[in-house]
Amino acid sequence: MQNARIRAIVTNMTIAEILVDYPVVQDFFVNYNLQDLQKKFTVAQALEEIPQEQLDEFGLDGFSLTEELVKFMATLVNNREEKEKIHNITIIGGRNKQGEAENVTLTIAAGEVVSIVGPTGSGKSRLLGDIECLAQCDTPTKRQILINDHALTDEERFDMGNKMVAQLSQNMNFVMDLNVAEFLAMHAKSRLCESAEQVIQQCFVCANELAGEKFTMDTKVTQLSGGQSRALMIADTAYMSSSPIVLIDEIENAGIDRKQAISLLTENEKIVLISTHDPLLALSADKRIVIKNGGIHKIMETSDEEIESLSDIEKLDAVMLAVRQQLRHGERVSSLKLDLSDD
Template sequence: MTDAAANLIELTGIERVFHLGDSEVRALRRITLSIAHGEYVAIMGPSGSGKSTLLNLLGLLDRPDAGTYRLEQRDVTTLSPEEQARVRSERIGFVFQSFHLVPRLTAAENIALPMMLAGIAPAERSRRVAKALRDYGLDDRAHHRPDQLSGGQRQRVAIARATVMRPAVLLADEPTGNLDRATGEEVMRLLEELNRQGVTLLVVTHDQTLGARARRQLAMEDGAITNDSGSALTLAGNSSRPA
Protein backbone atom coordinates (compact mmCIF):
# COMPACT_ATOMS: atom_id res chain seq x y z
CA MET A 1 0.00 0.00 0.00
CA THR A 2 1.34 3.44 -0.95
CA ASP A 3 2.22 5.81 1.87
CA ALA A 4 0.53 8.98 0.62
CA ALA A 5 2.43 11.13 3.12
CA ALA A 6 5.70 10.12 1.40
CA ASN A 7 4.44 11.40 -1.95
CA LEU A 8 4.93 14.93 -3.19
CA ILE A 9 2.59 14.48 -6.16
CA GLU A 10 -0.57 12.36 -6.48
CA LEU A 11 -2.51 12.33 -9.75
CA THR A 12 -5.76 10.36 -9.94
CA GLY A 13 -7.74 9.87 -13.16
CA ILE A 14 -6.39 12.98 -14.87
CA GLU A 15 -7.99 13.82 -18.23
CA ARG A 16 -7.22 16.74 -20.54
CA VAL A 17 -9.21 17.33 -23.72
CA PHE A 18 -8.61 20.03 -26.32
CA HIS A 19 -11.25 21.07 -28.86
CA LEU A 20 -9.85 22.10 -32.23
CA GLY A 21 -12.74 23.10 -34.45
CA ASP A 22 -14.93 20.02 -34.76
CA SER A 23 -12.15 17.75 -33.54
CA GLU A 24 -11.56 16.53 -30.00
CA VAL A 25 -8.01 15.71 -28.91
CA ARG A 26 -7.56 13.70 -25.71
CA ALA A 27 -4.15 15.00 -24.65
CA LEU A 28 -4.14 13.11 -21.33
CA ARG A 29 -6.04 9.86 -20.73
CA ARG A 30 -6.84 8.86 -17.14
CA ILE A 31 -3.35 9.46 -15.75
CA THR A 32 -2.89 8.02 -12.27
CA LEU A 33 0.58 8.63 -10.89
CA SER A 34 2.46 9.12 -7.61
CA ILE A 35 5.86 10.80 -7.27
CA ALA A 36 7.68 10.71 -3.94
CA HIS A 37 9.66 13.54 -2.37
CA GLY A 38 13.18 13.67 -3.79
CA GLU A 39 12.59 11.51 -6.87
CA TYR A 40 14.38 12.08 -10.20
CA VAL A 41 11.92 11.27 -12.99
CA ALA A 42 12.22 11.51 -16.78
CA ILE A 43 8.97 11.92 -18.73
CA MET A 44 9.67 10.60 -22.22
CA GLY A 45 7.88 10.13 -25.49
CA PRO A 46 7.57 11.41 -29.07
CA SER A 47 6.13 14.77 -30.03
CA GLY A 48 2.38 14.81 -29.35
CA SER A 49 2.54 12.07 -26.71
CA GLY A 50 1.23 14.35 -23.95
CA LYS A 51 4.42 14.87 -21.98
CA SER A 52 4.42 18.69 -22.21
CA THR A 53 0.69 18.78 -21.43
CA LEU A 54 1.39 16.70 -18.32
CA LEU A 55 4.24 19.02 -17.31
CA ASN A 56 2.02 22.10 -17.75
CA LEU A 57 -0.62 20.50 -15.57
CA LEU A 58 1.94 19.56 -12.89
CA GLY A 59 3.19 23.16 -12.98
CA LEU A 60 -0.34 24.55 -12.54
CA LEU A 61 -0.12 26.26 -15.91
CA ASP A 62 -3.18 24.28 -17.02
CA ARG A 63 -6.17 22.58 -15.40
CA PRO A 64 -7.44 19.04 -16.00
CA ASP A 65 -10.91 18.37 -17.35
CA ALA A 66 -11.30 15.48 -14.92
CA GLY A 67 -9.38 13.93 -12.08
CA THR A 68 -7.51 15.15 -9.01
CA TYR A 69 -4.03 16.60 -8.53
CA ARG A 70 -2.67 16.65 -4.98
CA LEU A 71 0.59 18.49 -4.31
CA GLU A 72 2.06 18.06 -0.82
CA GLN A 73 -1.25 16.39 0.16
CA ARG A 74 -3.27 19.45 -0.93
CA ASP A 75 -5.86 19.20 -3.70
CA VAL A 76 -4.64 21.98 -5.99
CA THR A 77 -7.28 21.33 -8.66
CA THR A 78 -9.88 23.05 -6.46
CA LEU A 79 -7.86 26.24 -5.89
CA SER A 80 -8.72 29.59 -7.44
CA PRO A 81 -6.36 30.98 -10.13
CA GLU A 82 -4.90 33.35 -7.52
CA GLU A 83 -4.28 30.51 -5.06
CA GLN A 84 -2.74 28.37 -7.80
CA ALA A 85 -0.43 31.25 -8.77
CA ARG A 86 0.79 31.46 -5.18
CA VAL A 87 1.48 27.71 -4.99
CA ARG A 88 3.24 27.90 -8.36
CA SER A 89 5.41 30.78 -7.15
CA GLU A 90 6.37 29.22 -3.84
CA ARG A 91 6.52 25.46 -4.47
CA ILE A 92 7.26 24.89 -8.19
CA GLY A 93 10.33 25.86 -10.22
CA PHE A 94 10.50 25.85 -14.02
CA VAL A 95 13.44 25.43 -16.41
CA PHE A 96 12.62 25.78 -20.11
CA GLN A 97 14.46 24.93 -23.32
CA SER A 98 14.30 28.58 -24.43
CA PHE A 99 15.32 30.01 -21.03
CA HIS A 100 12.40 32.52 -20.87
CA LEU A 101 14.51 35.24 -19.27
CA VAL A 102 13.28 38.84 -19.32
CA PRO A 103 15.46 40.51 -22.00
CA ARG A 104 15.66 43.96 -20.39
CA LEU A 105 16.67 42.64 -16.95
CA THR A 106 20.18 41.75 -15.84
CA ALA A 107 21.09 38.27 -14.63
CA ALA A 108 20.74 39.41 -11.01
CA GLU A 109 17.37 41.05 -11.70
CA ASN A 110 16.05 37.94 -13.48
CA ILE A 111 17.02 35.80 -10.50
CA ALA A 112 15.36 38.26 -8.10
CA LEU A 113 12.11 38.47 -10.08
CA PRO A 114 10.20 35.59 -8.40
CA MET A 115 11.05 37.00 -4.97
CA MET A 116 9.86 40.46 -5.96
CA LEU A 117 6.55 39.00 -7.14
CA ALA A 118 6.26 37.07 -3.86
CA GLY A 119 6.88 40.19 -1.78
CA ILE A 120 10.12 39.05 -0.16
CA ALA A 121 11.98 41.87 1.59
CA PRO A 122 14.80 43.59 -0.38
CA ALA A 123 17.54 42.58 2.08
CA GLU A 124 16.58 38.90 1.85
CA ARG A 125 16.30 39.16 -1.94
CA SER A 126 19.80 40.61 -2.16
CA ARG A 127 21.22 37.89 0.08
CA ARG A 128 19.64 35.08 -1.93
CA VAL A 129 20.63 36.60 -5.29
CA ALA A 130 24.25 37.01 -4.17
CA LYS A 131 24.35 33.38 -3.03
CA ALA A 132 22.77 32.15 -6.28
CA LEU A 133 25.27 34.10 -8.38
CA ARG A 134 28.13 32.54 -6.41
CA ASP A 135 26.65 29.02 -6.50
CA TYR A 136 26.17 29.10 -10.28
CA GLY A 137 29.45 30.81 -11.16
CA LEU A 138 27.76 33.97 -12.35
CA ASP A 139 29.37 36.59 -10.09
CA ASP A 140 31.03 38.31 -13.03
CA ARG A 141 27.81 38.23 -15.07
CA ALA A 142 25.46 39.74 -12.48
CA HIS A 143 24.89 42.96 -14.44
CA HIS A 144 24.77 41.42 -17.91
CA ARG A 145 21.50 41.14 -19.83
CA PRO A 146 20.53 37.81 -21.46
CA ASP A 147 21.77 38.90 -24.90
CA GLN A 148 25.22 39.40 -23.34
CA LEU A 149 25.34 35.83 -21.99
CA SER A 150 26.17 32.49 -23.58
CA GLY A 151 23.51 29.77 -23.81
CA GLY A 152 24.98 27.94 -20.83
CA GLN A 153 25.09 31.13 -18.76
CA ARG A 154 21.47 31.91 -19.64
CA GLN A 155 20.39 28.43 -18.56
CA ARG A 156 22.31 28.81 -15.29
CA VAL A 157 20.49 32.09 -14.67
CA ALA A 158 17.21 30.30 -15.45
CA ILE A 159 18.02 27.50 -12.97
CA ALA A 160 19.00 30.04 -10.31
CA ARG A 161 15.71 31.88 -10.87
CA ALA A 162 13.77 28.59 -10.74
CA THR A 163 15.29 27.56 -7.40
CA VAL A 164 15.66 30.88 -5.56
CA MET A 165 12.22 30.40 -3.96
CA ARG A 166 13.35 26.96 -2.69
CA PRO A 167 10.63 24.99 -4.48
CA ALA A 168 9.60 21.45 -3.62
CA VAL A 169 9.68 20.36 -7.26
CA LEU A 170 11.67 21.47 -10.30
CA LEU A 171 10.10 20.92 -13.73
CA ALA A 172 12.57 20.97 -16.62
CA ASP A 173 11.21 20.95 -20.19
CA GLU A 174 13.96 19.84 -22.63
CA PRO A 175 16.51 21.79 -20.52
CA THR A 176 19.46 21.01 -22.84
CA GLY A 177 17.58 21.39 -26.13
CA ASN A 178 19.26 24.67 -27.14
CA LEU A 179 22.73 23.82 -25.81
CA ASP A 180 25.76 22.05 -27.22
CA ARG A 181 26.69 18.69 -25.71
CA ALA A 182 29.34 19.95 -23.26
CA THR A 183 27.14 22.81 -22.01
CA GLY A 184 24.14 20.48 -21.78
CA GLU A 185 26.18 18.11 -19.64
CA GLU A 186 27.09 20.98 -17.31
CA VAL A 187 23.43 21.99 -16.98
CA MET A 188 22.36 18.42 -16.22
CA ARG A 189 25.03 18.14 -13.51
CA LEU A 190 23.62 21.30 -11.90
CA LEU A 191 20.07 19.93 -11.98
CA GLU A 192 21.18 16.55 -10.62
CA GLU A 193 23.08 18.21 -7.79
CA LEU A 194 19.88 20.01 -6.81
CA ASN A 195 18.13 16.63 -6.80
CA ARG A 196 20.84 15.20 -4.54
CA GLN A 197 20.13 18.09 -2.17
CA GLY A 198 16.49 16.96 -1.96
CA VAL A 199 14.67 18.82 -4.75
CA THR A 200 12.25 16.58 -6.65
CA LEU A 201 13.30 16.74 -10.32
CA LEU A 202 11.04 16.01 -13.31
CA VAL A 203 12.64 16.27 -16.74
CA VAL A 204 10.63 16.14 -19.98
CA THR A 205 12.73 14.89 -22.88
CA HIS A 206 12.59 12.94 -26.12
CA ASP A 207 16.32 12.15 -25.74
CA GLN A 208 16.77 8.54 -24.61
CA THR A 209 20.30 9.17 -23.33
CA LEU A 210 19.15 12.11 -21.23
CA GLY A 211 16.16 10.18 -19.94
CA ALA A 212 18.33 7.23 -18.93
CA ARG A 213 20.13 9.45 -16.40
CA ALA A 214 16.97 9.61 -14.26
CA ARG A 215 16.32 6.97 -11.63
CA ARG A 216 12.77 6.53 -12.95
CA GLN A 217 11.41 6.82 -16.50
CA LEU A 218 7.80 7.37 -17.55
CA ALA A 219 7.09 6.58 -21.22
CA MET A 220 4.10 8.34 -22.79
CA GLU A 221 2.18 7.72 -25.98
CA ASP A 222 -1.18 9.14 -27.14
CA GLY A 223 -1.78 10.83 -23.80
CA ALA A 224 -1.24 7.72 -21.70
CA ILE A 225 1.63 6.42 -19.58
CA THR A 226 2.63 3.21 -21.33
CA ASN A 227 5.56 2.27 -19.12
CA ASP A 228 6.79 3.27 -15.66
CA SER A 229 10.21 1.94 -14.68
CA GLY A 230 9.39 2.65 -11.03
CA SER A 231 6.18 0.63 -10.95
CA ALA A 232 5.73 -3.07 -10.33
CA LEU A 233 2.46 -2.94 -12.26
CA THR A 234 2.20 -0.91 -15.46
CA LEU A 235 -1.01 -0.43 -17.41
CA ALA A 236 -1.44 1.79 -20.45
CA GLY A 237 -2.90 5.07 -19.23
CA ASN A 238 -2.89 3.98 -15.59
CA SER A 239 0.53 3.76 -13.97
CA SER A 240 0.97 3.92 -10.24
CA ARG A 241 3.94 3.95 -7.91
CA PRO A 242 4.02 1.19 -5.31
CA ALA A 243 5.10 1.68 -1.74
Protein backbone atom coordinates in the same frame (compact mmCIF):
# COMPACT_ATOMS: atom_id res chain seq x y z
CA MET B 1 -1.63 36.50 17.83
CA GLN B 2 0.16 37.00 14.51
CA ASN B 3 -1.00 40.62 14.16
CA ALA B 4 0.02 41.35 17.76
CA ARG B 5 3.55 40.15 17.04
CA ILE B 6 3.76 42.22 13.86
CA ARG B 7 2.33 45.28 15.65
CA ALA B 8 5.10 44.98 18.27
CA ILE B 9 7.71 44.97 15.49
CA VAL B 10 6.17 48.05 13.84
CA THR B 11 5.89 49.84 17.20
CA ASN B 12 9.33 49.12 18.62
CA MET B 13 11.71 48.74 15.69
CA THR B 14 13.08 51.53 13.54
CA ILE B 15 12.16 51.57 9.87
CA ALA B 16 15.76 50.68 9.02
CA GLU B 17 15.57 47.61 11.27
CA ILE B 18 12.26 46.53 9.74
CA LEU B 19 13.67 46.82 6.22
CA VAL B 20 16.55 44.48 7.07
CA ASP B 21 14.12 41.59 7.66
CA TYR B 22 11.33 42.76 5.34
CA PRO B 23 12.90 44.74 2.47
CA VAL B 24 9.68 44.63 0.43
CA VAL B 25 8.10 46.95 3.07
CA GLN B 26 9.84 49.77 1.23
CA ASP B 27 7.35 49.15 -1.59
CA PHE B 28 4.51 49.73 0.89
CA PHE B 29 5.92 53.15 1.75
CA VAL B 30 6.45 53.98 -1.94
CA ASN B 31 2.77 53.21 -2.65
CA TYR B 32 1.81 55.92 -0.15
CA ASN B 33 4.47 58.34 -1.40
CA LEU B 34 6.38 57.91 1.89
CA GLN B 35 9.68 56.65 0.51
CA ASP B 36 11.52 59.56 2.18
CA LEU B 37 10.54 58.72 5.76
CA GLN B 38 13.42 59.00 8.22
CA LYS B 39 14.56 55.41 8.63
CA LYS B 40 16.34 56.04 11.92
CA PHE B 41 12.90 56.49 13.57
CA THR B 42 10.07 54.10 14.34
CA VAL B 43 7.08 54.32 12.00
CA ALA B 44 5.11 56.48 14.47
CA GLN B 45 8.05 58.83 15.03
CA ALA B 46 8.71 59.14 11.29
CA LEU B 47 5.06 59.91 10.56
CA GLU B 48 5.13 62.78 13.09
CA GLU B 49 7.82 64.43 10.95
CA ILE B 50 5.67 64.73 7.82
CA PRO B 51 2.74 67.08 7.07
CA GLN B 52 -0.72 65.62 7.75
CA GLU B 53 -1.76 66.75 4.25
CA GLN B 54 0.52 64.06 2.84
CA LEU B 55 -1.58 61.38 4.54
CA ASP B 56 -4.87 63.16 3.83
CA GLU B 57 -4.23 62.52 0.15
CA PHE B 58 -4.91 58.83 0.84
CA GLY B 59 -7.64 59.39 3.43
CA LEU B 60 -5.42 58.10 6.24
CA ASP B 61 -3.97 59.27 9.52
CA GLY B 62 -0.95 57.92 11.37
CA PHE B 63 -2.94 55.24 13.22
CA SER B 64 -4.78 53.88 10.15
CA LEU B 65 -1.61 53.85 8.06
CA THR B 66 0.17 51.87 10.78
CA GLU B 67 -2.71 49.38 10.82
CA GLU B 68 -2.43 49.00 7.04
CA LEU B 69 1.29 48.31 7.45
CA VAL B 70 0.59 45.67 10.10
CA LYS B 71 -1.86 43.90 7.75
CA PHE B 72 0.65 44.09 4.89
CA MET B 73 3.47 42.60 6.97
CA ALA B 74 1.20 39.91 8.43
CA THR B 75 0.44 38.75 4.88
CA LEU B 76 4.16 38.55 4.15
CA VAL B 77 4.80 36.52 7.28
CA ASN B 78 1.90 34.16 6.55
CA ASN B 79 3.24 33.50 3.05
CA ARG B 80 6.73 32.96 4.42
CA GLU B 81 6.04 30.87 7.53
CA GLU B 82 2.66 29.18 7.21
CA LYS B 83 2.87 27.62 3.78
CA GLU B 84 2.26 23.87 3.97
CA LYS B 85 5.29 21.80 3.06
CA ILE B 86 4.69 19.68 -0.02
CA HIS B 87 5.79 16.10 0.60
CA ASN B 88 4.49 14.56 -2.61
CA ILE B 89 2.37 15.01 -5.71
CA THR B 90 0.18 12.37 -7.32
CA ILE B 91 -0.70 12.10 -11.01
CA ILE B 92 -4.02 10.32 -11.58
CA GLY B 93 -4.37 9.23 -15.19
CA GLY B 94 -7.01 10.51 -17.57
CA ARG B 95 -7.34 9.57 -21.24
CA ASN B 96 -5.06 9.50 -24.29
CA LYS B 97 -5.82 10.95 -27.73
CA GLN B 98 -7.97 7.91 -28.62
CA GLY B 99 -10.05 8.36 -25.48
CA GLU B 100 -8.56 5.26 -23.85
CA ALA B 101 -8.14 5.33 -20.06
CA GLU B 102 -4.56 5.70 -18.83
CA ASN B 103 -5.27 3.62 -15.69
CA VAL B 104 -2.23 4.91 -13.78
CA THR B 105 -1.64 6.58 -10.46
CA LEU B 106 1.87 7.82 -9.72
CA THR B 107 3.00 9.48 -6.48
CA ILE B 108 6.32 11.37 -6.51
CA ALA B 109 8.03 12.35 -3.27
CA ALA B 110 10.17 15.40 -2.49
CA GLY B 111 13.75 14.85 -3.71
CA GLU B 112 12.71 12.43 -6.46
CA VAL B 113 13.39 12.83 -10.18
CA VAL B 114 11.03 11.43 -12.80
CA SER B 115 11.87 11.56 -16.50
CA ILE B 116 9.21 11.77 -19.21
CA VAL B 117 10.13 10.02 -22.46
CA GLY B 118 8.44 9.40 -25.78
CA PRO B 119 8.59 10.40 -29.46
CA THR B 120 8.37 14.03 -30.49
CA GLY B 121 4.73 15.10 -30.46
CA SER B 122 3.63 12.19 -28.29
CA GLY B 123 2.32 14.40 -25.48
CA LYS B 124 5.21 14.98 -23.09
CA SER B 125 4.65 18.74 -22.96
CA ARG B 126 0.91 18.18 -22.39
CA LEU B 127 1.73 16.18 -19.24
CA LEU B 128 4.01 18.98 -18.02
CA GLY B 129 1.19 21.44 -18.74
CA ASP B 130 -1.28 19.41 -16.69
CA ILE B 131 1.11 19.41 -13.74
CA GLU B 132 1.89 23.13 -14.12
CA CYS B 133 -1.81 24.08 -13.89
CA LEU B 134 -2.42 21.44 -11.18
CA ALA B 135 -5.18 19.97 -13.33
CA GLN B 136 -8.38 18.82 -11.65
CA CYS B 137 -9.92 16.77 -14.49
CA ASP B 138 -10.47 20.05 -16.37
CA THR B 139 -7.90 19.76 -19.18
CA PRO B 140 -8.25 17.81 -22.48
CA THR B 141 -6.57 14.76 -20.89
CA LYS B 142 -8.90 14.78 -17.82
CA ARG B 143 -5.92 14.08 -15.55
CA GLN B 144 -5.97 15.07 -11.89
CA ILE B 145 -3.02 16.27 -9.80
CA LEU B 146 -3.09 15.79 -6.02
CA ILE B 147 -0.87 17.62 -3.55
CA ASN B 148 -0.06 15.71 -0.34
CA ASP B 149 -2.80 13.23 -1.36
CA HIS B 150 -5.47 15.95 -1.57
CA ALA B 151 -7.35 17.56 -4.45
CA LEU B 152 -6.97 21.34 -4.71
CA THR B 153 -9.57 24.10 -4.70
CA ASP B 154 -9.44 26.80 -7.38
CA GLU B 155 -8.27 29.24 -4.71
CA GLU B 156 -5.29 27.01 -3.90
CA ARG B 157 -4.48 26.37 -7.56
CA PHE B 158 -4.44 29.99 -8.62
CA ASP B 159 -3.04 31.66 -5.48
CA MET B 160 -0.28 33.88 -6.93
CA GLY B 161 1.40 34.14 -3.53
CA ASN B 162 1.71 30.37 -3.17
CA LYS B 163 3.18 29.26 -6.50
CA MET B 164 3.74 25.53 -6.21
CA VAL B 165 5.20 24.87 -9.66
CA ALA B 166 8.18 26.39 -11.47
CA GLN B 167 8.60 25.54 -15.16
CA LEU B 168 11.81 25.88 -17.16
CA SER B 169 10.86 25.72 -20.83
CA GLN B 170 13.06 25.18 -23.87
CA ASN B 171 13.02 28.91 -24.67
CA MET B 172 14.17 31.19 -21.85
CA ASN B 173 14.02 34.68 -23.34
CA PHE B 174 14.28 37.75 -21.13
CA VAL B 175 12.58 41.01 -22.05
CA MET B 176 13.67 43.20 -19.11
CA ASP B 177 16.59 45.59 -19.59
CA LEU B 178 18.39 44.49 -16.42
CA ASN B 179 21.83 43.12 -15.78
CA VAL B 180 22.31 39.81 -13.97
CA ALA B 181 22.93 41.49 -10.60
CA GLU B 182 19.76 43.60 -10.87
CA PHE B 183 17.69 40.60 -11.99
CA LEU B 184 18.83 38.45 -9.05
CA ALA B 185 18.37 41.33 -6.59
CA MET B 186 14.81 41.84 -7.83
CA HIS B 187 14.02 38.15 -7.34
CA ALA B 188 15.65 38.06 -3.90
CA LYS B 189 13.55 41.04 -2.82
CA SER B 190 10.26 39.72 -4.19
CA ARG B 191 10.83 36.33 -2.58
CA LEU B 192 11.81 37.81 0.79
CA CYS B 193 15.14 35.95 0.80
CA GLU B 194 17.06 36.11 4.03
CA SER B 195 20.77 37.00 3.61
CA ALA B 196 19.90 38.29 0.14
CA GLU B 197 23.44 39.27 -0.86
CA GLN B 198 24.74 35.82 0.01
CA VAL B 199 21.97 34.10 -1.93
CA ILE B 200 22.52 36.36 -4.96
CA GLN B 201 26.23 35.49 -5.00
CA GLN B 202 25.42 31.80 -4.57
CA CYS B 203 23.07 31.89 -7.57
CA PHE B 204 25.61 33.72 -9.71
CA VAL B 205 28.47 31.31 -8.93
CA CYS B 206 26.24 28.28 -9.44
CA ALA B 207 24.90 29.54 -12.78
CA ASN B 208 28.44 30.04 -14.07
CA GLU B 209 29.36 26.53 -13.00
CA LEU B 210 26.38 25.13 -14.91
CA ALA B 211 26.83 27.24 -18.06
CA GLY B 212 29.26 26.26 -20.76
CA GLU B 213 30.19 29.92 -21.29
CA LYS B 214 30.85 32.29 -18.37
CA PHE B 215 29.11 35.63 -17.84
CA THR B 216 29.41 38.47 -15.33
CA MET B 217 27.10 40.29 -12.93
CA ASP B 218 27.13 43.23 -15.37
CA THR B 219 25.95 41.15 -18.33
CA LYS B 220 22.49 42.18 -19.53
CA VAL B 221 20.02 39.31 -19.19
CA THR B 222 18.82 40.03 -22.74
CA GLN B 223 22.37 39.27 -23.94
CA LEU B 224 22.59 35.84 -22.30
CA SER B 225 22.68 32.81 -24.57
CA GLY B 226 20.07 30.08 -24.28
CA GLY B 227 22.39 27.97 -22.14
CA GLN B 228 23.36 30.88 -19.90
CA SER B 229 19.70 31.86 -19.44
CA ARG B 230 18.76 28.30 -18.52
CA ALA B 231 21.69 28.03 -16.10
CA LEU B 232 20.70 31.30 -14.40
CA MET B 233 17.08 30.21 -13.99
CA ILE B 234 18.03 26.77 -12.65
CA ALA B 235 20.26 28.38 -10.01
CA ASP B 236 17.50 30.91 -9.26
CA THR B 237 14.95 28.09 -8.88
CA ALA B 238 17.24 26.05 -6.63
CA TYR B 239 18.27 28.82 -4.22
CA MET B 240 15.53 31.46 -4.35
CA SER B 241 12.28 29.91 -5.48
CA SER B 242 9.99 28.40 -2.87
CA SER B 243 8.21 26.37 -5.57
CA PRO B 244 8.63 22.74 -4.51
CA ILE B 245 7.78 21.25 -7.93
CA VAL B 246 10.09 21.91 -10.90
CA LEU B 247 9.23 21.01 -14.50
CA ILE B 248 12.01 21.00 -17.11
CA ASP B 249 11.52 20.64 -20.85
CA GLU B 250 14.51 19.17 -22.72
CA ILE B 251 17.41 20.43 -20.65
CA GLU B 252 19.84 18.58 -22.95
CA ASN B 253 19.42 21.33 -25.54
CA ALA B 254 20.54 24.08 -23.18
CA GLY B 255 24.33 23.64 -23.33
CA ILE B 256 24.70 23.26 -19.56
CA ASP B 257 25.93 20.62 -17.11
CA ARG B 258 22.60 18.83 -16.97
CA LYS B 259 23.52 16.17 -14.39
CA GLN B 260 24.77 18.82 -12.00
CA ALA B 261 21.61 20.85 -12.60
CA ILE B 262 19.33 17.94 -11.66
CA SER B 263 21.48 17.09 -8.65
CA LEU B 264 21.31 20.70 -7.46
CA LEU B 265 17.51 20.75 -7.57
CA THR B 266 17.04 17.43 -5.79
CA GLU B 267 19.52 18.39 -3.07
CA ASN B 268 17.12 21.22 -2.27
CA GLU B 269 14.25 18.71 -1.87
CA LYS B 270 12.49 19.72 -5.09
CA ILE B 271 10.19 17.31 -6.93
CA VAL B 272 11.65 17.29 -10.45
CA LEU B 273 9.95 16.10 -13.65
CA ILE B 274 12.00 16.36 -16.81
CA SER B 275 10.89 15.79 -20.40
CA THR B 276 13.90 14.43 -22.25
CA HIS B 277 15.31 12.47 -25.20
CA ASP B 278 18.67 12.16 -23.40
CA PRO B 279 19.41 8.56 -22.25
CA LEU B 280 21.75 9.83 -19.53
CA LEU B 281 19.01 11.94 -17.97
CA ALA B 282 16.25 9.39 -18.56
CA LEU B 283 18.15 6.61 -16.81
CA SER B 284 19.47 8.84 -14.02
CA ALA B 285 15.88 9.41 -12.87
CA ASP B 286 14.22 7.30 -10.20
CA LYS B 287 11.36 6.45 -12.57
CA ARG B 288 10.37 7.27 -16.11
CA ILE B 289 6.97 7.93 -17.59
CA VAL B 290 6.59 6.62 -21.15
CA ILE B 291 4.22 8.70 -23.29
CA LYS B 292 2.44 7.25 -26.33
CA ASN B 293 -0.51 8.55 -28.37
CA GLY B 294 -0.95 11.51 -26.05
CA GLY B 295 -1.28 9.35 -22.95
CA ILE B 296 0.76 7.76 -20.19
CA HIS B 297 1.61 4.38 -21.72
CA LYS B 298 3.49 2.98 -18.73
CA ILE B 299 5.66 3.87 -15.75
CA MET B 300 9.03 2.17 -15.38
CA GLU B 301 11.38 1.90 -12.42
CA THR B 302 15.05 2.34 -13.33
CA SER B 303 16.50 -1.17 -13.08
CA ASP B 304 19.80 -2.20 -11.50
CA GLU B 305 21.07 -3.22 -14.93
CA GLU B 306 20.22 0.21 -16.34
CA ILE B 307 21.97 1.90 -13.42
CA GLU B 308 25.08 -0.20 -14.13
CA SER B 309 24.97 0.85 -17.81
CA LEU B 310 25.11 4.53 -16.82
CA SER B 311 28.90 4.43 -16.48
CA ASP B 312 29.22 3.42 -20.15
CA ILE B 313 26.69 6.08 -21.18
CA GLU B 314 28.67 8.69 -19.22
CA LYS B 315 31.84 7.70 -21.10
CA LEU B 316 30.02 8.10 -24.42
CA ASP B 317 28.67 11.43 -23.25
CA ALA B 318 32.16 12.62 -22.27
CA VAL B 319 33.44 11.78 -25.76
CA MET B 320 30.60 13.71 -27.40
CA LEU B 321 31.25 16.67 -25.10
CA ALA B 322 34.93 16.67 -26.08
CA VAL B 323 33.98 16.66 -29.77
CA ARG B 324 31.57 19.59 -29.24
CA GLN B 325 34.29 21.56 -27.46
CA GLN B 326 36.77 20.92 -30.29
CA LEU B 327 34.27 22.13 -32.87
CA ARG B 328 33.34 25.21 -30.79
CA HIS B 329 36.98 26.25 -30.55
CA GLY B 330 37.68 25.76 -34.25
CA GLU B 331 39.81 22.68 -33.71
CA ARG B 332 40.00 19.55 -35.81
CA VAL B 333 38.24 16.57 -34.33
CA SER B 334 40.87 14.09 -33.24
CA SER B 335 40.45 10.36 -33.65
CA LEU B 336 38.00 8.94 -31.14
CA LYS B 337 39.26 6.35 -28.71
CA LEU B 338 36.37 4.93 -26.77
CA ASP B 339 37.01 2.44 -23.99
CA LEU B 340 33.87 1.06 -22.43
CA SER B 341 35.62 -1.71 -20.55
CA ASP B 342 35.56 -1.75 -16.77
CA ASP B 343 38.51 -0.01 -15.08
